[in-house]
Amino acid sequence: xxxxxxxxxxxxxxxxxxxxxxxxxxxxxxxxxxxxxxxxxxxxxxxxxxxxxxxxxxxxxxxxxxxxxxxxxxxxxxxxxxxxxxxxxxxxxxxx
Amino acid sequence: xxxxxxxxxxxxxxxxxxxxxxxxxxxxxxxxxxxxxxxxxxxxxxxxxxxxxxxxxxxxxxxxxxxxxxxxxxxxxxxxxxxxxxxxxxxxxxxxxxxxxxxxxxxxxxxxxxxxxxxxxxxxxxxxxxxxxxxxxxxxxxxxxxxxxxxxxxxxxxxxxxxxxxxxxxxxxxxxxxxxxxxxxxxxxxxxxxxxxxxxxxxxxxxxxxxxxxxxxxxxxxxxxxxxxxxxxxxxxxxxxxxxxxxxxxxxxxxxxxxxxxxxxxxxxxxxxxxxxxxxxxxxxxxxxxxxxxxxxxxxxxxxxxxxxxxxxxxxxxxxxxxxxxxxxxxxxxxxxxxxxxxxxxxxxxxxxxxxxxxxxxxxxx
Numbered sequence: 001x002x003x004x005x006x007x008x009x010x011x012x013x014x015x016x017x018x019x020x021x022x023x024x025x026x027x028x029x030x031x032x033x034x035x036x037x038x039x040x041x042x043x044x045x046x047x048x049x050x051x052x053x054x055x056x057x058x059x060x061x062x063x064x065x066x067x068x069x070x071x072x073x074x075x076x077x078x079x080x081x082x083x084x085x086x087x088x089x090x091x092x093x094x095x096x
Numbered sequence: 097x098x099x100x101x102x103x104x105x106x107x108x109x110x111x112x113x114x115x116x117x118x119x120x121x122x123x124x125x126x127x128x129x130x131x132x133x134x135x136x137x138x139x140x141x142x143x144x145x146x147x148x149x150x151x152x153x154x155x156x157x158x159x160x161x162x163x164x165x166x167x168x169x170x171x172x173x174x175x176x177x178x179x180x181x182x183x184x185x186x187x188x189x190x191x192x193x194x195x196x197x198x199x200x201x202x203x204x205x206x207x208x209x210x211x212x213x214x215x216x217x218x219x220x221x222x223x224x225x226x227x228x229x230x231x232x233x234x235x236x237x238x239x240x241x242x243x244x245x246x247x248x249x250x251x252x253x254x255x256x257x258x259x260x261x262x263x264x265x266x267x268x269x270x271x272x273x274x275x276x277x278x279x280x281x282x283x284x285x286x287x288x289x290x291x292x293x294x295x296x297x298x299x300x301x302x303x304x305x306x307x308x309x310x311x312x313x314x315x316x317x318x319x320x321x322x323x324x325x326x327x328x329x330x331x332x333x334x335x336x337x338x339x340x341x342x343x344x345x346x347x348x349x350x351x352x353x354x355x356x357x358x359x360x361x362x363x364x365x366x367x368x369x370x371x372x373x374x375x376x377x378x379x380x381x382x383x384x385x386x387x388x389x390x391x392x393x394x395x396x397x398x399x400x401x402x403x404x405x406x407x408x409x410x411x412x413x414x415x416x417x418x419x420x421x422x423x424x425x426x427x428x429x430x431x432x433x434x435x436x437x438x439x440x441x442x443x444x445x446x447x448x449x450x451x452x453x454x455x456x457x458x459x460x461x462x
């Protein structure tokens with residue numbers, strides 16, 4: 001379960017890369033890669049270890065005006081949990 | 097000819113030279129007859145051309161890639177191309193300063209092979225006193241902030257210690273642990289009688305790996321690869337021939353897998369003469385088993401043909417004499433008895449009683 005005050009960052013092994021062929025982004029890690037959709041890309045670009053989950057939702061809200069904040073939060077948390085389960089995110093401490 | 101699929105990963109085998117002598121080495125048995133033909137400039141061109149046609153990851157491997165004094169230049173080029181760059185190494189010979197340099201140049205991940213969780217057993221498999229040095233390198237990797245992959249090849253002598261291997265990887269704070277059962281090709285095929293585990297060993301090992309995978313989720317990725325010989329269906333070897341992976345061998349051949357150049361009658365072009373893009377799309381060897389047109393029955397009408405792509409062509413050749421046959425590891429193969437008899441042989445063999453041969457230069461071998 002991810003705390004709203006956690007500050008997610010990409011794990012050391014994971015790297016975002018722009019993909020000329022598709023015009024989208026890939027998340028690369030050892031022996032694997034994920035092709036990201038636009039929302040996933042926006043979320044991961046905000047995982048800088050400084051923004052909290054709430055902060056990420058707030059930023060995204062400006063871009064995704066068609067969705068309510070609870071909807072957006074649910075989507076972000078679900079995605080971050082899946083990424084954490086795969087070991088692709090680390091959570092900096094909630095304090096500070 | 098249909099359009100070639102997009103390659104994602106380049107396996108750059110920089111040399112077949114290696115200070116270790118592992119019994120199951122994935123290099124060809126005749127590696128000593130093949131020479132390093134590509135200098136740093138040629139490899140840099142290979143990286144650029146591979147990236148041009150879609151490659152986003154490069155595995156710098158061998159042999160032992162650390163034996164190349166120009167490894168730094170290749171890491172630098174790979175990083176300039178924004179390729180995810182993975183060094184696949186035994187960790188020998190390596191000084192901490194050189195590893196620091198790799199870090200500064202932008203290397204993304206380091207994979208260190210560890211042959212066993214116990215020093216003596218590990219060194220026996222490697223044919224060299226390497227265990228303690230490897231652990232030291234693995235610790236440096238983490239200290240310098242790299243992600244660490246630990247790769248342990250499993251076989252009958254170490255499979256029962258899989259729990260110890262997992263514990264060692266945890267102690268080293270590995271980000272990924274590959275518990276890779278040996279593939280019985282090349283050197284491992286020569287040593288199959290000494291290496292093939294029994295069904296009972298695998299039955300004991302599987303739940304241990306599964307429990308570790310669940311327990312370590314999110315911290316350490318645990319990958320357990322069943323030996324083809326005990327799978328009901330073969331795995332998709334290299335994710336299919338010429339589909340996502342390209343290998344460039346030390347002698348400059350552009351291949352779909354590590355051993356395709358040991359199959360008779362196939363011609364693969366050399367990157368010294370033609371571009372990576374041209375060879376990927378159109379060398380006769382790359383075309384030979386791409387797609388489904390080459391498939392015999394039972395593959396041709398099998399629902400799994402788009403899952404496993406007919407299995408491993410090298411295994412098919414080594415066990416049946418025909419590289420175009422269904423992989424005999426498949427339970428539907430008409431020659432599956434060849435795998436069943438190897439299993440029966442493994443069940444009957446007494447541990448420690450089988451002779452084996454270390455990987456060594458055998459200039460006369462084919």
